[in-house]
Amino acid sequence: MASSSVNQLLHPQIRSFHRRQRFKRTALILIAVAFALLVMGLPVVAIFARAFQEGLEIYWANIVEPDTVHAITLTVITAIIVLPINIVFGICAAWAITRFRFPGRRALITIIELPFSISPIVAGLCYLLIYGATALVGSWLDQWDIQLMFNLTGIVLVSLFVTCPFVARELIPLMEMAGVDQEEAALTLGASGWQTFWYITLPNIKWALLYGVILANARVIGEFGAVSVVSGNIRGETMTLPLQVQLLYDDYNPTGAFAAATVLTVIAVVTLFLRSVIEARHPHRH
Amino acid sequence: MALTAKGITKYYGPNRVLNQVDLEIRPGEFVALLGPSGSGKTSLLRIIAGLQFPEEGQILFDSTDITGLEAGKRQFGMVFQSYALFEHMTVADNVAFGLKVRGRHQRPSRSNIDARVRELLEMAGIGSLSDRFPGQLSGGQRQRVALSRALAIDPRLLLLDEPFSALDSKIRKDLRSALRNIQKEVGITAILVTHDQEEAFDLADRIAIMSDGKIEQFDTPETLLRHPKSEFVADFLDGIDSFQHQGAGI
Numbered sequence: 123m124a125s126s127s128v129n130q131l132l133h134p135q136i137r138s139f140h141r142r143q144r145f146k147r148t149a150l151i152l153i154a155v156a157f158a159l160l161v162m163g164l165p166v167v168a169i170f171a172r173a174f175q176e177g178l179e180i181y182w183a184n185i186v187e188p189d190t191v192h193a194i195t196l197t198v199i200t201a202i203i204v205l206p207i208n209i210v211f212g213i214c215a216a217w218a219i220t221r222f223r224f225p226g227r228r229a230l231i232t233i234i235e236l237p238f239s240i241s242p243i244v245a246g247l248c249y250l251l252i253y254g255a256t257a258l259v260g261s262w263l264d265q266w267d268i269q270l271m272f273n274l275t276g277i278v279l280v281s282l283f284v285t286c287p288f289v290a291r292e293l294i295p296l297m298e299m300a301g302v303d304q305e306e307a308a309l310t311l312g313a314s315g316w317q318t319f320w321y322i323t324l325p326n327i328k329w330a331l332l333y334g335v336i337l338a339n340a341r342v343i344g345e346f347g348a349v350s351v352v353s354g355n356i357r358g359e360t361m362t363l364p365l366q367v368q369l370l371y372d373d374y375n376p377t378g379a380f381a382a383a384t385v386l387t388v389i390a391v392v393t394l395f396l397r398s399v400i401e402a403r404h405p406h407r408h
Numbered sequence: 409m410a411l412t413a414k415g416i417t418k419y420y421g422p423n424r425v426l427n428q429v430d431l432e433i434r435p436g437e438f439v440a441l442l443g444p445s446g447s448g449k450t451s452l453l454r455i456i457a458g459l460q461f462p463e464e465g466q467i468l469f470d471s472t473d474i475t476g477l478e479a480g481k482r483q484f485g486m487v488f489q490s491y492a493l494f495e496h497m498t499v500a501d502n503v504a505f506g507l508k509v510r511g512r513h514q515r516p517s518r519s520n521i522d523a524r525v526r527e528l529l530e531m532a533g534i535g536s537l538s539d540r541f542p543g544q545l546s547g548g549q550r551q552r553v554a555l556s557r558a559l560a561i562d563p564r565l566l567l568l569d570e571p572f573s574a575l576d577s578k579i580r581k582d583l584r585s586a587l588r589n590i591q592k593e594v595g596i597t598a599i600l601v602t603h604d605q606e607e608a609f610d611l612a613d614r615i616a617i618m619s620d621g622k623i624e625q626f627d628t629p630e631t632l633l634r635h636p637k638s639e640f641v642a643d644f645l646d647g648i649d650s651f652q653h654q655g656a657g658i
Contacts, residue, residue, distance in 0.1 A: 301490075303488050303490050303492035304492050304493075304494055304495075306459055306479070306486075306488070306492065307486065307488055307492035307493075307494075307557075308494075308505065308509075309459070309478070309479045309480050310457055310458075310459070310479045310480065310482075310484065310485070310486040310558075311480070311485075311505055311506030311509065311557070311558075311560075311561055312480040312481075312483070312506055312509055312510060312561060313480060313505070313506075313509040314480065314509070317509045321494075321505070321509070322494060325496045326495070326496065
């Protein structure tokens, strides 16, 4: 073979160098694959295996159990409220940061990123400290019978907090890079501010926007820590899906817990799929 | 359609980039703002376009004060240095954009828009490219699209911000004469910002030499070469071969 005859011609030291390179390559690939399977792949398989252990009927009965259905509904409602607010805020923030120079601009960028570095449970406690019934703002609102914590409002508020960076973070670098030229061109051609946004800015950022929304969505649905602090854990009322999984598990109902967990897992897999589709169309991610 | 700038002063933070600039441009004239980078020429053009607003001074168009009028209401066509083409639209949609965004009562019919776009692209010599996207075009072709798009709105004034700086010299010469022909054919008043003396002398009827936020001298190319008013102008134009210019000029 050509390659082996070339190999014969090579100096023995070079040949042994090539052998060592090949060995290192194989070893690295094996380690990476083994780690991925063991740490990420196996648990996912285990969730489904355990959920279906007692058969499809039992699995389905656990999914349609009223409390679990309620948890799924509550989680979806939360996402439906949080995501549009996130989109509007993300676009406004990215617009302000990339199109204007103002005092506190750097600080705004830092604040937007804050939820990434704060433990969600601490975030939940902060909200309780401010908006709880006995707390500063909470007790004042209590006079008008407005309660923010231990209900949907509280869950939505902390979900907004933990997901606030996702959209803005995707848009800022893209809008920075695109610059204002196209928007200015549209303005000189007679387009209104709204037309410029709708026909010029939005088409340029749509993939990044969708990418951010999908990441935020995955986070809203999966959030446990912050939500568990402010939800009050009222059975059948303020339990989101992740909280329901834990509740079922604590109730010695592992099949129910794993069945509910499969719903979360399916959402995660769909998110992963959508991400890779969008990444292919939104080259700036690479 | 005459344009007058009176006492324009503009600051960026503490830096004064334009200092009491006066400029009068006659109808149908091709004027170049020529100067080194940082002389304020692009700021002056952007103020005329309505993309920036001066701290002091007035912009008059046909003796109407338009100083505070927003860019879209001025009906000035602008060609940007980067061309600023809408990358997600075809060439035809780029050129049609300024007509499509008009209010229902001023908007031409669909077929009229299509006809106008075809006419403009033919005039710019890119009639066959109407269905392409900007990413599929060469630099020279992009430039022609940008010019067609600016002309589509029947501008009262054509503003050109370093339109040739990103092109190599052969294409630059071709486009220069194309631009000059189109400007005369349409009979539009045009203002060109450039740092390239040859370009300014080749294209402009009159040239405003700018330095340090001020207009040093505003005259025809011949007068600038024969009677420079200041040392700066004489130095700045030192490299120009007046002979060659007279051959190629008109």
